[in-house]
Amino acid sequence: MVSMETKSLFIEFMGDSPTIRVLDYLLTERDLDFSITDMAKNAGIGRSTLYRIWGNLIKNKIIMPTRTIGKAKLYKLNRENMTIKKLIEIDDALILQDLKMRSEKQKVIV
Numbered sequence: 001m002v003s004m005e006t007k008s009l010f011i012e013f014m015g016d017s018p019t020i021r022v023l024d025y026l027l028t029e030r031d032l033d034f035s036i037t038d039m040a041k042n043a044g045i046g047r048s049t050l051y052r053i054w055g056n057l058i059k060n061k062i063i064m065p066t067r068t069i070g071k072a073k074l075y076k077l078n079r080e081n082m083t084i085k086k087l088i089e090i091d092d093a094l095i096l097q098d099l100k101m102r103s104e105k106q107k108v109i110v
Helices: 009-014 018-028 036-043 047-059 082-109
Strands: 063-069 072-077
Touching: 009 018, 009 082, 018 036, 018 047, 018 072, 018 082, 036 047, 036 072
Parallel strands: none
Antiparallel strands: 063 072
């Protein structure tokens, strides 16, 4: 879950909104699938907020259904979507850039 004090690099770069929080969570856990409840909880937004943006996530093929467990439908990031591929590249680039900056700071300190 995203806490108020520490925002991910992706959220700092893209801005803090419910959609960005969901994308950040799904990008971070890109190989897993989640229920709507888990997605909202771990993205740090309310379920009603997630339901408000849900139509856009489905319409734009950002997420896709994977399976059903009991009554819960699970969804995951649609890694075949070209926009999602670019967002993954951005997320990975932000992480690499941050690691490089931290590495350079440690060299200066030593």
